[in-house]
Amino acid sequence: MTPAIVHFWRMLVWGRRLARHGALRPFEGPALPLAIRLVARVARLGARAPAIPDFAGGLSAVGPAAIKLGQALATRPDLIGQEAAADLARLQDALPPVPFAALEPVLGPNWREQFQSVDPVSVGAASIAQVHRAVTSDGRAVAIKLLRPGIEAEVARAIATYEWGAAHLETLGGEFARLRPRAVIAMFKGWIETELDLRREAASASELAEILAGEPDYVIPAVDWARSGRRMLVIDWIDGVKVSDRAAMAALDFDRTRLARVLVNGFLAQAIAKGFFHADLHQGNLFVIPAGDGHPHARIGVIDFGIMGRINRRARLYLAEILHGLVTGNYARVAEIHFEAGYVPGHHNVAAFATALRAVGEPIRGKRAKDIAITDLLEGLFSITRSFDMPVQPHLLLLQKTMVMVEGVALTLDPHVNMWEVAEPYVRDWVRDEMGPEAVIADRIVLNARALAQLPRIFRQFVADNPMPGAAPPQAPMPPAPERGQSSGWSTPWLLLAAGLGAAVMQLLG
Numbered sequence: 278m279t280p281a282i283v284h285f286w287r288m289l290v291w292g293r294r295l296a297r298h299g300a301l302r303p304f305e306g307p308a309l310p311l312a313i314r315l316v317a318r319v320a321r322l323g324a325r326a327p328a329i330p331d332f333a334g335g336l337s338a339v340g341p342a343a344i345k346l347g348q349a350l351a352t353r354p355d356l357i358g359q360e361a362a363a364d365l366a367r368l369q370d371a372l373p374p375v376p377f378a379a380l381e382p383v384l385g386p387n388w389r390e391q392f393q394s395v396d397p398v399s400v401g402a403a404s405i406a407q408v409h410r411a412v413t414s415d416g417r418a419v420a421i422k423l424l425r426p427g428i429e430a431e432v433a434r435a436i437a438t439y440e441w442g443a444a445h446l447e448t449l450g451g452e453f454a455r456l457r458p459r460a461v462i463a464m465f466k467g468w469i470e471t472e473l474d475l476r477r478e479a480a481s482a483s484e485l486a487e488i489l490a491g492e493p494d495y496v497i498p499a500v501d502w503a504r505s506g507r508r509m510l511v512i513d514w515i516d517g518v519k520v521s522d523r524a525a526m527a528a529l530d531f532d533r534t535r536l537a538r539v540l541v542n543g544f545l546a547q548a549i550a551k552g553f554f555h556a557d558l559h560q561g562n563l564f565v566i567p568a569g570d571g572h573p574h575a576r577i578g579v580i581d582f583g584i585m586g587r588i589n590r591r592a593r594l595y596l597a598e599i600l601h602g603l604v605t606g607n608y609a610r611v612a613e614i615h616f617e618a619g620y621v622p623g624h625h626n627v628a629a630f631a632t633a634l635r636a637v638g639e640p641i642r643g644k645r646a647k648d649i650a651i652t653d654l655l656e657g658l659f660s661i662t663r664s665f666d667m668p669v670q671p672h673l674l675l676l677q678k679t680m681v682m683v684e685g686v687a688l689t690l691d692p693h694v695n696m697w698e699v700a701e702p703y704v705r706d707w708v709r710d711e712m713g714p715e716a717v718i719a720d721r722i723v724l725n726a727r728a729l730a731q732l733p734r735i736f737r738q739f740v741a742d743n744p745m746p747g748a749a750p751p752q753a754p755m756p757p758a759p760e761r762g763q764s765s766g767w768s769t770p771w772l773l774l775a776a777g778l779g780a781a782v783m784q785l786l787g
């Protein structure tokens with residue numbers, strides 16, 4: 278276990294680096310505890326910190342784990358504020374590549390037998406791993422993802438300190454307790470541990486490919502399991518244009534409206550229908566694959582399966598009803614769902630909550646995303662969470678972030694697309710299929726069948742706990758033993774002493 282002094286020292290070093298970028302200025306506000314304000318001010322003494330905080334630059338200076346933490350915090354404007362979240366959203370998970378010679382041990386001693394060639398120049402280098410293009414021994418073009426040397430130990434040290442710091446923040450109570458920083462770090466830890474085991478990323482890609490088998494225009498590269506391992510992932514190479522490459526995208530001729538719908542419906546198929554979704558759908562992880570090779574339309578290609586999200590069926594049902602209610606303006610039903618799901622404490626009034634939702638939802642209903650002031654929308658929603666004492670739901674954090682990403686990419690593909698108009702038919706049909714009479718009857722049959730299957734076990738347990746009486750006659754009832762401390766003339770120590778003296782006398786007489 279790491280001593281507290283080590284955690285404290287790490288935070289001092291990191292705090293100084295953040296202070297040089299002005300990233301600690303928000304912690305000097307009068308609403309925060311005095312101890313936090315003092316630490317933030319001392320950390321920036323002589324640092325020549327800029328007046329406008331550069332959160333992305335500060336976390337980049339701290340290290341790879343901090344870059345990943347910043348990406349996670351970018352999903353929590355309720356925790357860090359809208360301006361800070363917007364700044365962190367520009368965090369580019371890019372670092373100078375490690376020399377190929379340092380990565381050759383990860384490829385294994387016989388890698389030249391498995392690959393005809395491996396390009397020593399990285400096509401992408403991030404904080405955790407970097408990617409090289411290669412050709413397998415059987416002539417297939419593939420992408421090889423390799424973990425950076427020593428990254429596991431570096432991340433483990435950082436996470437231990439993050440957990441220590443989050444635990445101390447939460448003990449301050451008030452808003453810190455409601456925002457549950459320990460839960461945020463726990464979720465971040467789960468994300469990054471998945472990214473550090475490339476076998477799990479391979480499994481995620483494989484599972485996602487199965488989920489999207491019915492979406493032929495949503496391409497997931499196949500995994501080469503024989504060549505992949507914990508520190509190396511080999512997948513098919515995607516020949517396409519990155520959505521982030523604006524010049525190349527402008528030169529492409531494809532149906533933008535259709536592809537934007539493919540992107541939105543593909544995401545809904547993951548998140549709503551199956552409850553397992555790619556949670557890092559930014560422009561750098563998406564490709565447009567031009568028509569050809571038997572495909573009449575352009576397709577969407579997806580890479581990087583390190584961050585994935587899961588939602589159980591009950592939460593998906595609630596979520597689908599909430600989305601459908603917001604799109605159709607049924608705020609009363611949306612409010613009821615929040616109370617049924619336990620998202621709002623029961624002592625609040627359902628009708629008042631519905632009115633608060635209406636105040637936020639009505640001004641934007643029917644508008645295109647480009648016409649909506651996201652800052653005002655988020656501020657309204659966060660005001661509701663504070664007013665109604667709503668605890669943060671960690672299982673929905675990834676989904677919230679990914680929905681914003683998907684909408685942004687859809688607008689890049691087609692500036693006129695309205696994500697909610699595209700989503701409404703899909704969500705409506707799914708709610709009808711999952712909550713209609715047939716679905717309710719089917720669910721009850723399944724639940725009752727599972728309950729009936731437990732009857733033999735319950736019967737065996739009952740028999741074991743209630744054995745048949747034996748042939749021996751019942752014993753006469755014994756008087757109750759005296760309770761400890763109750764006076765009976767002889768206490769236990771005196772009884773033991775008397776027994777010992779009696780045994781000694783018998784020994785002498787014998």
